[in-house]
Amino acid sequence: MLKLASIYKVEEDEDKPLEAVPLTEDKTKKYEIQVSDRVGTINLLERMENVIMYSTGIQDYVPPKVRKLAVEIMKNHDLIKDILGEIRQKYQRQDKDFEISLDDVEEYKKYQILELFRKMSGIISGVRYNRENNTIKCSLTMTQKAQRFITGQYLEIAVEGVVNDILSEWAGSKGIPYKVYRNVKIESLNGTVKNEFDIVIVIRNKFYIVECKSGKNFDDWNRLSEIAVDYGILPQRMCLVYSYATEEDIQSIEYFCEYYICDTSSLRNKIIQMISFG
Structure with a gap:
């Protein structure tokens, strides 16, 4: 488990004012975060006490090839979003054989789709284009890792990469310390998971949350707003x-909800806007 950036505990002494003292750097343990509104060292958790925050994404090694593929899928989302929806349904039915019609697809886009499919080695196998009936046939890899990636994890990985690139340029040029974490869990001390966040950004002890939704039918706008209010962000x-x-x-x-929202094409501009004015 990884401690998120500069986490502090509050020490009290009758003879001296409150001060923030860094916790131990032992990275083999989870970390208790004790927050005092009087000190306000952890802006994200200023309304909560006795919680544990840690990143599971740090343990999930993603090879450079897979990261590159995630970015390509995100950039081509408008091109293949309907196909991704069909793939999601195939996994739900545990049906590995996949055939899609390209009848309504422009000629140059057919080859873009075919090329992207061929780059998905390990997820999609036996990619064949049939000119006669204008279809692509292939087989899906029915492992949890392949399913998790193509049905949504690719977006988290790609967004994490974009956020890191932005902060390297924006914060790095100003000498501002920052950290980016993927798959962050917040638990109570008894182990109950309170919330999970796709990406957490830490800049000067300010926390920013980025949530990624790749499915077509998401509309739980109010729930995200309630979570953001709970964490004071x-x-x-x-x-x-x-x-x-x-x-x-x-x-x-x-x-109405007072948080930023973007599609994949406006991601970079919205992240810059958020960290600049948040």
Whole structure:
């Protein structure tokens, strides 16, 4: 388990004022976070006490080839979003044989789809394009790791990469310390998981949350808003990356829910906006 950035405990002494003291650097343990509103060292958790925060993403090694593939899928989401929806249904039915029609797809896009499928080695096998009936046939790898990646994890990995690139440029040039963590869990001391976040950004002890939704039918806008209120990060320190967000969705949700929302094409601009003004 990994301690998130500079986590502090509060020590009290009758003869001296409260001060923040760094916890031990032993990275083999989970860390208790004790938060005092009077000190306010942990902005994310200023309303909560006695919780454990740790990243499981640090243990999940992702090879460079897989990270690159995740970014390519994200960049081509508009091209293959309907296909990804069909793949999700195939996994739900445990049906590995896959055939898609390209009848309504422009000619140059057919080859883009075919090329992208051929890059998904380990997830998709036996990719064949049939010119006669204009279809692509292939087989899905029915492992949990392959299913998890292609049905949503690719977006988390790709967004993590984009966020790291932005912060390396933006914060690095200013000498501002930062950390980025993927798959962050917050637990009570008895081990009950209170919340899980896809990506947590830490800049100067300020926490920012990025949630990624790759499915087509997400509409739980109020739940995200309630979580953000609980952690004291509204307004402007939460961003939802929703692959199917329309411009109308974005305007309305940002106005009423007070967190950022973007599709994959506007991701970079929204992250820069969030860390600049949050």
